[in-house]
Amino acid sequence: MPADPPPSYDELLVLNAGLAARLEQAPTRIAELEARLKQSSSNSSKPPSSDRLAKPAPKSLRGRSGRRPGRPAGGEDTTLSQVADPDVVVRHVPDTCGGCGGGLTDPAEVTVTRRQVFDIPQPRVVVTEHQIVTVACPCGHHTTAATPDGATAPTVYGPRIAAIGVYLLYGQFLSIGRTADAIRDPTDGVEAPAQFTTPSLIHGPSIGPSARARAPGRRGRLRFRSRGPAGGTPGSSAARR
Template structure:
């Protein structure tokens, strides 16, 4: 009897140990799977930016399908090349080298005729100084001394002209060149000793002159029927800040905040007053606004790629990806045919296919019961969370195929944010919050001007002349 009790206790302890080890193995397996998935993430199968790939860039794999067209410019495409001027500034004739030293050279030179012309276009850097002189005269009628006045924008004994200022601003913003490099460039190439403080002042003055235009751009975007929204991180004086964007195909509004979520979105004064369709990448803060939402399907395609690559047993991601691409192809074909909507039976067919794939996804990913001893709701995991999101946000995911004004992706906002990453890569972080805000103001203005067909340098020149609204 005592021996039986002892053996029973040993068995009970061993059973408890086995259960503990099972839980430990399950936890470790889950951790290994998460770490492995994290290691396998890149810009092609997740929302990570391409700059994060480093030297381990994934092999190119476009989400686009083959169109069947030949590589290069298509038939009817209007090409662009360097225009040949009919009247060159300099002409240099080239005679045969065999004629060198010939006593008949001059006679042959006069009789020679042109057989071919090749032109070389080059640029010359020239600094022009304009002297404004105030003249004084003595009136012969009244004897008073009269003196001429300088133009309103000529205020100092020596100052920099607007073209040079516009060039400095364009280098720093559109060109993403740092202030110190502009200082070196203008000193070495132009022979102009611009101090870094002067460069900062030029940029700030340009930003000040477009403040009213920025208000107009913001007001325009908040009244749009469809607008794109996104955000990206950046360093300002060593701290993490967020650059938010609200844009469409003809306007861009960028602003800085130290918050990414709703508080940061409130600071832009666009989303709180927006009543159209907001296109975004499903960041939770966007869903707090009472607007109609459109989800970026390009983000979904990358997430589906990630599930398929990291979990080969999952079959539903490929089916869902193919469905999204079929929907996009059907819409593109309808647009080319001059239609503004798909037929009701086509949309219904897509709806049924959507629901079938979601059901299949749940069958492949049943909810696991909690291990013994654990309390609370069972963990959903990333795959189940994605499936839940696709199920709950079906209307927003499919909105692009039901409303042709809604795009398939949020690439417009991502393109408008791209220069922020280029600036950080080329010039590093911003030293001050004021400098970052000035940069974003000017990039909003030049981005909008470019969408309106105005050259960014010309737009900056107009802004410095007090005519910024001419670009908008």
């Protein structure tokens, strides 16, 4: 099969002119295609479903502050420091030599390394019984002692537990059931089981004005209901959780 004759000089000029024209149009076409690829639902009228897997990275609307991450330079340091007079001191004295293995009796102290552990003691409910005594006068009249403030019922919460309950309810926005759990669980609920398993009333005057101010709309009295063995009784807060 005979080969095609090579193009003439004039044909090469026409072909070269056509390629040059198409090359001039290529940058504009490439820019249009790149712009279409960058379009998304955030910068065009395209719906979010068209983003598919190529979703743009979220951009924060917060501007740069110019500060470096971490604590600002010159700020006050806050760290746990040892105290000069600890509440409890436990001495750990070795009774066997770590070199020869012999016993140590009244050894001479070389140095003492102090390690302090900060912790909170186990909470314990303290029950104070107020006995209001009635006495008889020789004239025949019976006189009863005045009831102390805060002891307004056979069983009531004291001002400290009441303040904690108001703080958890209105400061930390816990439910009534979880507030009862938070008060009962750390104390094991052993010292005063009736206080946490029966509906008890906390009267506003025993809480104090600062705590009542944080409980808008429910200043009269506050009812704690704890969770029963079956997960809550009908109508209790535990059953509604």
